[in-house]
Every structure is written in C-alpha cells, then in structure tokens.
Amino acid sequence: MKVLVTGATGFIGRRIVSRLREAGFDIRIASRLPQRAAGADDVVALPGAEAPEEAFLALMGDVAHVVHCAALNNDRSAGEADFQAANATLTGRLAQAAATRTDGRFIYLSSIRAVVGPDFSGTIDEATPAAPQCAYGRSKREGEIAMLEAFTAAGRTGASALRLPPVYGQGMKGNLRGLMRLAATGLPLPSAALTAVRSLISNDAVAGAVTHLLTRPMPPRPTYILGDASPVAMSEIVAAFRSGYGRPARLVPMPAWPFRLVATLLGRQASWQALVATQICDPTLLASEGWTPEADTFGRLEELARQAG
Template sequence: MKVLVTGATGFVGQRIASRLREAGFDLRIASRLPQRLAGADDAVALPGADAPQEAFLALMPDVTHVVHCAALNNDRGAGEADLRTVNATLTGRLAQAAAKRSEGRFIYLSSVRAVVGADFSGTIDEATPPAPQCAYGRSKREGEIAMLEAFETARRVGATALRLPPVYGEGVKGNLHGLMRLAATGLPLPAAALTAVRSLVSHDAVAGAVTHLLARPTPPRPTYVLADASPVALSEIIAAFRRGYGRPARLLPMPAWPFRLLATLSGRQASWQALVATQICDPSLLASEGWMPETDTLGRLEDLARQAG
C-alpha cells in the first residue's frame, strides 16, 4: 500500500511521513521544492497549479492514498492570489487526479481559519458554519471545497479535511514560535492580558490522526476538527515555555486595560481582539472513532523549550 505525501519536507508533513513509514506504509514523496529531496527514495516534484492534468496523473501509479500537506501558510506575507493558487487550485487538481487513479483516501491538512477568524471566541467543531475572515482562511476553505467536489464528481468517497488549530512540535513556526521567543527573553508579562484559552495540537497527534484514518476500514467523514485533549491559557503556554528554558514565569498581576488602550490608540484593535479571543476546538468526533489526542500539552511545550534551549 503506497501513500503519496505532498509537502513532506515541511514542519507537519515531515512528521507525518516519518509516522507513516513507522506504520509500514510505502511512500512517494512530492514537494514543490524538489532540491530538498536529493537522495530520497521515490521522490518526485509536485507540479504547479497550472501544470497539465497529465502531470498530476503521473504521480498516481501504484498510489493507494494521498496525504496533501503542501500549502502556502499565512506567516509568509503571501498575497491572496498566491494563497488561492497553492491552497485551493493545486489542491483541486491533485484531488481530481487522486479521485481518478487512486483507490483509497485523500486527506487534506486544512485549518480552523477555514471556519473562523483569529478574533472569534467560542467552540469550534465540525458543525461550525464556515466563515473565514482572512485570505489564508478563504484559500483553505476553497481547497476543502475543491477536494470534496473532485471526489463527488468522480462518485468517490474517502476525501476528508483535517481542520487544525496552531500546531506545535520541533521546528514550530508562526505565532507559537513568537511566544517561544518571548518566553525566552524572561521579560515580565501581564498575566491579565494572557487569560485567553486556546486549543493547540501537536504534530505527533496530527501524524497519528492521519495514520489512524488511513488504517481504519471505514471511510472518513468530510471534515474533522483536531486538537489536544484540553485547551490551555496563553499564560500557561508562556509559563510552560519558561519552565523548559529554566526561567521563572514572571507573570505579573497587572490589569489588562492599559494594554487594551495602547492597542486602540495605535490602531491595533484587531491584534488585541485576536490576543484575547478564546478558541476551543472540540476533537471528540475523531476521538470517538478511535484516535487518541495528546493529553499533556503543557508538558510537551515545556519539553519543546527545553530542547530548543
């Protein structure tokens, strides 16, 4: 049984590829950066979104399943057109080829940004109506639609999107990397401004979910929301990182209003609203189907900082 993994040189894709190998799957690796694949077995270049369909079909010989991790993320300053090209058009083209030539699952790594904006407060599950608020979120939602339409047109089942909250692990990027850098400074921080609660997911848990969905006999549902078992407060995240670095927490009992006022005066209200938003992802659907979410988020974050330090 062979699995085509796109984006396998990336942060999450690399961990997924490793877990699938450990589980006994044969892999074909496709990357938009083929220079990173030198020496890898069964490694191919991932066609661009404007490539002929034959180029995508050429990826599929002997492939049973596809795990599509390749994406343009929202931390690189990409414009909306580029995000749509990579995250939506490319996904649709790959899904069309998979629906025609492969026999098994198509797993697309999506994001909770396909459903809600950064300033949303509440619980996110599979029934949350999609209302993306940024170019990245819109592109991921369009990718989900393109994938599902490709399989529906081919009268196939087996396509699913995994909606992920911020992902952590070795090589973490984005806002969590920024929090790690802030924690490493040891600067005192206002605890009252860091009370928002967030769901996170470890890249090991994502890899475990992919492996689980490929191994189980019944087809997946169209979407799943992933997260660790328990959400954590931003103050707890900072404190965990600082324990890992061997530093005191230094979270001071300062009120939040001066920081809210400063954000208002500097025109950064949106950033403030994103900082104080509580976003809880409910992973109970996939957990009810046998997947095991991470239960020690703070311990894993502490270990991550310890390794980085």
Template sequence: MKVLVTGATGFIGSLVVRQLRHAQVEVRIASRRPQPGAAYDVVPLPAFDAPAQAFLAIAKDVTHVVHCAGLNNDAGNAAEADYLNANAELTGQLARAAAAQTSGRLIYLSSIRAAVGANFSGTIDEDMAPVPQCAYGRSKREGEVRMLDAYASAGRRDATALRLPQVYGSGMGGALATLMRLADTALPLPTATLRGVRSLISSEAAARAVLHLLTRPGPLRPVHVASDLSPISIAAIIEAFRQGLGRPRRLIALPAGLMRPVASLLGKRTFWDSLSATQICDPSLLVSEGWSPETDTFQRLSEVARRSKARRV
C-alpha cells in the same frame, strides 16, 4: 498500500512521512525541490497551473494521498491570490487526479481558519458552518470545497479535510513561535491578563491523526477536527515556554483597558485581540474512533522550548 505525501519536507509533512514509515507503509514524496539520489520514491510537485497530466503522473501507482503542501498563514507579504493558488488551485488539481487514478483516500491538511477567524470565541467541531475571516482561511476553505467537489464528481466520498488548530513542535512558526520568543526573557511579562483559552495540537499528534484517517474502517466524514485533549490559556502557554527555557515565571497582570491602547500604539491591536479569544476544538469524534490525542499540552510545550534552547547552545 502506497501513499503520496505532498509537503513532505515541511513541519507536519515530515512527521507524517516518519509515521507512515514507522507503520511500514510505502511512501512517495512530492516535493518542489526533490533531492537527487534519495533512497526513496521522490517526484517533483507540479505547480498549481501545471497541466492535469502532471498531477495524474505523480498519482500513478499510489493508493492514497496526503496533501500537506500549501502556503501558511505566517507567510510575510502573501496576497490573497498567492493563498488561493497555493491552497485552492493546487488542491483542486491534485484532488481531481487522485479521484481519477487512486483507489484509496485523500487526506487534506486544513485549518480551523477555514471555519472561523482569529477573534472567534466558542467551540469548533465538524458540524459548524464555515465562516473564514482572512485570506488564508478563505483559501483553505476553498481548497476543501474543490477537493470534495472533485471526489463527488467522481462518485466518491473517501476524501476528508483534517482541520487543525495551531500546531506546536520543533520548527513551529506563527503565533506560537512569537510567544516563545516573547517568553525568552528574564524580565516580568504583563501576560497574566491574557485569559483567552486555546486548543492546540502537537505535530506528532497531527501526524497520528493522518495515519488514523488513512487506516480506520468505515466511511470518512467531509471534515474532521483534531486537537490536544484539553485547551490551555495563553498565559499558561507562555508559562510553559518560560519553564522550558529556564526563565522565571514572573507573569504579572495589567488591566486589559491599559494593554489594548499599548498594543494599538505598537500596531499589534489585532494580535492582542486574537490572544483574548477563546477557541476550543472538540476532537471527540476522532477520539471515539480510537485516535489518541495529546493529554499534557503544558509539559509538551515546555519540552518544545527546552529542545529549542538546547539547539541554540
């Protein structure tokens, strides 16, 4: 068994590589910036518009592919075309090569944004009809479609999109990093009003889900959803960060009717509204197959904040 991992130096990809090596799986890394003299198999990751032969070359002599590379939704000034190139065109190219040349599975790290927007409230599972609401989400959904089409055209069904909620861990970005910066003050914060509840997933649990999907017996579904076992409120997320940072709790409740105009004045109304949504992922399918989710999100978030503070000292 040999696995090609793209995006292997990234936030989740690096942990996927570590998990595979711990399981004594041979790994090939496809990187945009390969380091010379590496002690393991590293190849350059072709650009989205590279010839098909370039993708066939990196997939030669591997059995499985884990596709982590892409453009995240916290990319500053990315246009819709940038997202489509990085998350759909590249995925389609890689999937066609993998379907033609590998004998094993393709796991594509996708996002719940491929199915729902940031303001959606409800439960997210494998059977819901995708209705992405942003450029990032549309590009991730298009990447899923192109991957599955490439495998269907080859008469294969051993590819799946692993949809993840917000991922936390050392080096995280996006909204969770923003909330941790917000938590890092001794001043009282008007966050107890935030009753929105979210499913999250630790980066380590996401990497374990990838290994599970690579090695579990039986056919793959087109989509799998992973998350920590229990959702957590936005206010509790901030409280966990404050605990890890050694800050006093000091969360106060202000009426939502007061906070919304303030958020609008600061140009943060969309962000505020997204914090009020309740998005609960249902990981029961993966759990029923033997995958182990994180069970104490609060303490894990607190530990992430504690380690972040220790690195700054």
C-alpha cells in the same frame, strides 16, 4: 501500499512521513523542492497549480492514498491570488487526479482559519459554520470544497479535511515560535493580557490522526476538527516554555485595560481582539472513532523549550 505525501519536507509533513513509514506504508514524496528530500527512494517534483492534467495523473501511479500537506501558510506575506493558487487550485487538481487514479483516501491538512477568524471566541466543532475572515482562510476553505467536489464528481468517498489549530513541535513557525522566543527572554509579562484559552495540537498528534484515518476500515468523514485533549491559557503556554528553559514564569498581575487602551490608540483593536480571543477546538468526533489526542500539552511544550535551550 504506497502513500503520496505532498509537502513532505515541511514541519508537519516530515512527521507524517515518519509515522506512515513506522506503520508500514511506502512513501512517494511530492515536493516543490525535491532536492530537500535527498536520500529518499521515491521523490518527484510537485506540479504547479496550472500544470497540465497529465502531470498530476503521473503522480498517482501505484499510489493508494494521498496526504496533501503542501500549502502557502499564513505566516507568509502573499496576496489573495497566491493563496488561492497554492491552497485551493492545487488542492482541487490533486484531488481530481486522485479520484481518477487511486482507490484510497485523500487527506487534506486544512485549518480552523477555514472556519473562523482570529478574533472569534467560542468552541469550534464540525458543525461550526464556515466563515473565513482572511485570504489564507478563504483559500483553505476553497481547497476543502474543491477536494470534496472532485471526489463527489467521481462518485467517490474517502476525502477528508483536517482542520488544525496552531501546531507545535520542533521547527514550528508563526505565533507560537514568536511566543516561545518571547518566553526565552525572561521579561516580565502581564498576566491580564494572557488570559485567553486556546486549543493547540502537536505535529505528532496530527501525524497520528493521518495514520489512523489511513488504517481504520471505515472511510473518513468529510471534515474533522483536531486539537489536544485540553485547551491551555496563553499564560500556561508561556509558563510551560519558561519551565523548559529553566526560568520562572514571571507573570505579573496587571489589569488589562491599559493594554486595551494602547491598542485602541494605535489603531490595533483587531490585534487586541485576536490576542484575547478564546478558541477551543473540540476533537470529540475523531476521538470517538479511535484517535487519541495529546493529553499533556503543558509537558510537550515544556520539553520543546528544554530541547531548544
């Protein structure tokens, strides 16, 4: 059975391909840079968002399922139109072709930014109303809608969006990579600015969720919230990284108000609110359907820094 994986040369996509092969699936890789997948048996170029319909249909020959990882991520500087083309239009085009030519499932890697902004504090589950606050989040939400509409129009089920919190693992980017670099410096850090609690997820756990949804007999639900079993405080993330580097945590007890005042004076209130926001993702739904979330986030982060050091 063959699975088409877009973005298969990326940080999450590579791990998904590995897990699917371990599960016995054949893989077709669709990539904007197919030369990066040199050595793979079945590699094709991923069409652009405005490519003709035939280009997307051609991807689906002999394919049972599609896993759509390719995206323009929010660690890139881009405008609304670029995000919409890469994350919404392209997703809809792929879903339309899959709904027409395949008889399996379509798994789309979305983000909690399709639901909430970075300053939201609270618990996020499948019932949380979608209220994206940035161009990236809006594009991921529009991608979800386009995917589900394509399958509904074809009278099909089996399309599902996985809304991911920040993902960690070898090759990670974004804020977690920045925090890991900060931890590597050994500089003392104010514990009061690191009290926020966050859900994270490992790229291996994402790959496990995708494999689970492609192998379980029941069709997936339209959306799932993913996350490790337990959220962690920002201070715990720093401590885990520093433990992996063989350094003391060096978290200094200081009040938060000086940092809040500085952020206000610099016009960075939004950045401060994002830093102190607590965002907990509830993975209960998919866990109730047999998926096992990562239970040792601290240990995985520690090992990540140990390997990097």
